[in-house]
Amino acid sequence: FGRNVVYFDSVDSTQKIAHQLAQDQAPEGTLVIAEEQKTGRGRMARAWYSPSGTGIWMSVLLRPTLPPQKAPQFTLITAVAVVQAIQDVCDIQVEIKWPNDILVNNRKITGILTELQADSEQIHSLIIGIGMNVNQQTDDFPEELLDIATSLSIAKGEIISRAKVVQHVMFHLERYYKIYMEKGFAPIKLLWESYALSIGKHITARTMNGTLTGIALGITDEGVLLLEDENGTIHQIYSADIEWSSK
Numbered sequence: 001f002g003r004n005v006v007y008f009d010s011v012d013s014t015q016k017i018a019h020q021l022a023q024d025q026a027p028e029g030t031l032v033i034a035e036e037q038k039t040g041r042g043r044m045a046r047a048w049y050s051p052s053g054t055g056i057w058m059s060v061l062l063r064p065t066l067p068p069q070k071a072p073q074f075t076l077i078t079a080v081a082v083v084q085a086i087q088d089v090c091d092i093q094v095e096i097k098w099p100n101d102i103l104v105n106n107r108k109i110t111g112i113l114t115e116l117q118a119d120s121e122q123i124h125s126l127i128i129g130i131g132m133n134v135n136q137q138t139d140d141f142p143e144e145l146l147d148i149a150t151s152l153s154i155a156k157g158e159i160i161s162r163a164k165v166v167q168h169v170m171f172h173l174e175r176y177y178k179i180y181m182e183k184g185f186a187p188i189k190l191l192w193e194s195y196a197l198s199i200g201k202h203i204t205a206r207t208m209n210g211t212l213t214g215i216a217l218g219i220t221d222e223g224v225l226l227l228e229d230e231n232g233t234i235h236q237i238y239s240a241d242i243e244w245s246s247k
């Protein structure tokens with residue numbers, strides 16, 4: 001991965017560029033990375049704050065020959081790779097909040113956005129977007145993000161090399177991608193669960209179809225979250241925002 005790197009000083013969104021490159025037959029493992037994004041996007045059509053000089057805004061193009069139902073697993077594979085990269089470079093304690101948030105001290109340090117081009121049978125290309133807050137200091141975050149976001153530099157108390165973080169993310173992503181393609185999701189699921197904050201906790205999940213509360217039991221082999229409500233019914237959650245709730 002990362003042998004084909006496309007770099008921009010400023011771009012609307014690295015996701016958008018990666019989608020275009022995918023259609024232009026760019027090779028698997030292509031990395032699109034930008035110093036700044038004008039219209040960085042997050043999950044659920046939210047904006048992603050991507051200022052110049054402090055963060056890592058990158059998208060990786062993959063072409064797994066798999067059915068589209070497998071795509072959500074790639075968010076979890078990427079989360080495991082990012083956690084290990086952070087541990088390698090910064091040696092700080094991080095946790096994963098299902099499905100795609102990486103937190104330090106309960107504040108978001110990384111978000112992952114997995115998008116795909118596919119037909120009903122097969123993925124044509126999978127674009128994994130990774131947004132990492134690296135060298136922002138507290139004053140750099142806009143007011144509305146102050147309580148919910150943090151950076152590697154704030155957590156570690158020193159400036160972090162973004163190049164080194166990117167290198168380690170790419171290394172682990174390639175490694176886990178190979179493990180996944182050879183051995184399936186089971187080994188990654190185990191690792192993911194060991195880093196996950198939500199498992200065993202009482203949570204509230206806001207889905208498109210309403211709100212559910214209960215205990216997060218774990219994830220299925222497909223990467224779907226299992227939640228047991230107070231009647232003992234187990235729900236499968238494919239997409240939601242979750243919060244821990246007190247019980």
Ligand code: BTN
Nearest residue numbers: 013040041042043058111129131
């Ligand atoms: C989220 O937590 O909602 C996901 C955020 C993903 C942000 C990254 S930054 C690089 C790539 N380009 C984008 O426009 N978004 C992703």
